[in-house]
Amino acid sequence: MSAMVQQGTGMTSVDTARAELMPVQPESELQASARRARTRSIIWVWVGRAAVAVFVIGGWQLFTQLKWVDSFFYGQPTKIWDSLVTLFTEGTAFGSIWDQLWVTVQEALLGFLFGSIAGVIAGILLGSNRYLSNVFSPYIKILNSIPRIVLGSIFIVAFGLGIFPKILLAGVLVFFAVFFNAFQGVREVDQNLVANVRVLGASPFQVARHVTIPSAMTWIIASLHTAFGFAIIGALVAEVLGAQKGIGLIISQSQGRFDPNTVFACMAIMAVFTLGAEYLITLLERSVLKWRPPVRSEAQSI
């Protein structure tokens, strides 16, 4: 632009600038420039993400290297990488890492599945029936106030070291996260819509199918993100408390051997798995909630 301004000898610089701006950009060019701007902003986000990773991991490596922080207690990124490699090449004392991962994933997924189904059903039942919710509300509050991790010990005593008590603990953690959202979602249903379909002759079952459940879906899906985190926590904690297989078992064994690097390596493995699952939940969210106006709040994109 500045080169053009200098060339325009006869005109003032403002006129030249205006003449430059006047011709309307063709549609395709507008689109292309919008696309370029979008690509640029995506690139910058990834640059930022990489910078954060370099800063944290690099700092960690640097501080432990300089002995400001003792790597015996806090691990060191390069050593964590070594133990990751060891885990995948040599396996663990209880079999290959894939075996362990599969057990934990199974527990977390089944716990997530059963917990969220139970949470949705209970939330919708209690949300749409005032009598039931009045009867059960003190008990729900009592159950919710129990530190649920402690339940893990009880489940392991009662059901042994297999995968069932882990599924149960993960399920209980997931249940409450989903239940409260489903309950609230049902309570927020537009009463005009309910009245409308009732007048059109809908049975209570049809009201649930056409109004209550789809309307509560926004709330339920939002809770699934947090709930999945809880499923992983439930499975891992129950494994740490007592197990024959699983990532949690590796963590507790490494803790016994004062080996923080393997603990961190296990965390990294679970992080990768969680990111993948989180992506799938986001896909589900997009397909179920495709009717929503685009991005209502920025918080949803996190």
Place this chain on the structure above:
Amino acid sequence: MTERSSTWVTTPPSARPWPLGVADDAARIDIIGLTKRFLTPKGEPFTAIQDVTLAVEPGQFCAIVGPTGCGKSTTLAQVSGLDKPSSGSVQVGGHIVDGITNGVSYMFQADALFPWKSVLQNVLVGPVLLGTPKKQAESLAKDWLRRVGLSGFEDRYPHQLSGGMRKRVALAAALINNPRILLMDEPFGALDVQTNAIMQTELLGLREELRPSVLFITHDLDEAVALSDRVVIMTSGPGTVKDIFDIDLPRPRGDVPTLRHEQRFIELQTQIWESLRDEVPRAYERTAGVAA
């Protein structure tokens, strides 16, 4: 607008057993000594409407006008059967209303559209709830969208439409089951003046065809006179019927904005305003007193 109304005459496949355009006795509404009390949050009884008696002939368009809080909506809820009267009764077609009344459609001021359903899906909810096969319901819904001038918008979601278009969808959804009785609670209240006038004209046209009995709540006197055969004035605290006016403007009435300049329209409007005039400040004073 008038050109389009001529295409509406084609009889649609009906989800209802009774014929179109003919008002039978089943569409008669008799409200007899209707009283409704609520419990306030403090636990005190509050009388919303008291001893309301009013009849709507089959196929008649009856508007209820009155100040805010005079129990207009409460009356409508009793007719639909969504709510039960404290005393008195509502009869539709000679049968006392107990539970949801058959063959009723309700249109609210806020859009009662499903935000997660497309326009087409929204309209076909009515026939689907009656057990109409999906294919048939779909073609019926498409036909109705054409009648309200929304062909080509079938796949949009409600949030992608303007306020007036959403009202058209709601109107199609309310009329698709060919209701005997149409209950409208300030349906066009939230629209701008021009869209409001268009929707009124459209409603007049569609009503000529289907001839349901209509109970229409509004606070707009012009709207009440332009659309209805009978205007009921309600007073507040507790809600009772004050006056009933018969509107003898000839039908079909055509375009609503033009109608407003006719001599007879102005006479009727003035006459009804006389009756309503004392009510408005009274209601205002009372609510202001509560607020103070």
